[in-house]
Amino acid sequence: MKFLVAYYSRTNITKKLAESISSKVNADVEEIKPKVNYQGKIGYARGGKHAIQEKIIDLEALNFDPSDYDVVYIGTPVWAGKAATPVISYLKQNEGKFANVKFFVTAGSSGFESTIEQMEKYSIKPLKTLALKTKEVKKDEFDLTSFIE
Numbered sequence: 001m002k003f004l005v006a007y008y009s010r011t012n013i014t015k016k017l018a019e020s021i022s023s024k025v026n027a028d029v030e031e032i033k034p035k036v037n038y039q040g041k042i043g044y045a046r047g048g049k050h051a052i053q054e055k056i057i058d059l060e061a062l063n064f065d066p067s068d069y070d071v072v073y074i075g076t077p078v079w080a081g082k083a084a085t086p087v088i089s090y091l092k093q094n095e096g097k098f099a100n101v102k103f104f105v106t107a108g109s110s111g112f113e114s115t116i117e118q119m120e121k122y123s124i125k126p127l128k129t130l131a132l133k134t135k136e137v138k139k140d141e142f143d144l145t146s147f148i149e
């Protein structure tokens, strides 16, 4: 089985999870890199606005083709109750290229369900989902066993 982990992370929380998953399932890793700047305070405000608008943005060139993989793990932080704009843009750009997907989502506290619903709308029904709070990821309070099996 071939696995790809594709994720966007603004402050390295979702990235920590992505690295944990990829090391366990021996996956290739695609960090989704937006051509739009979402860093800093202005970037935060821009991110919230773009997420609400479900804006599709340009991404830096990808290293991997999701259609080459049996399962693609897709990771996002929650932005205003939705998936981060770079992840929605990734799903849109790769429409029809996913055989199977699993979603992993991090958030301060809320918006997991609406984010997962939106990701499904832009791709396919996930085999599994994993929702973790920022502080759980920070403190290593998660167990990936059932998510990766």
Ligand SMILES: Cc1cc2nc3c(=O)[nH]c(=O)nc-3n(C[C@H](O)[C@H](O)[C@H](O)COP(=O)(O)O)c2cc1C
Residues within 6 Å of the ligand: 008, 009, 010, 011, 012, 013, 014, 015, 044, 045, 047, 048, 076, 077, 078, 079, 080, 081, 082, 106, 107, 108, 109, 110, 111, 133, 134
């Ligand atoms: C623009 C923006 C909007 C956010 N909206 C939410 C939200 O609706 N609910 C929530 O619990 N956390 C929200 N957060 C917090 C992030 O989801 C959380 O800190 C996440 O773990 C960050 O992951 P990252 O480091 O991989 O970017 C938001 C963060 C940003 C930047």
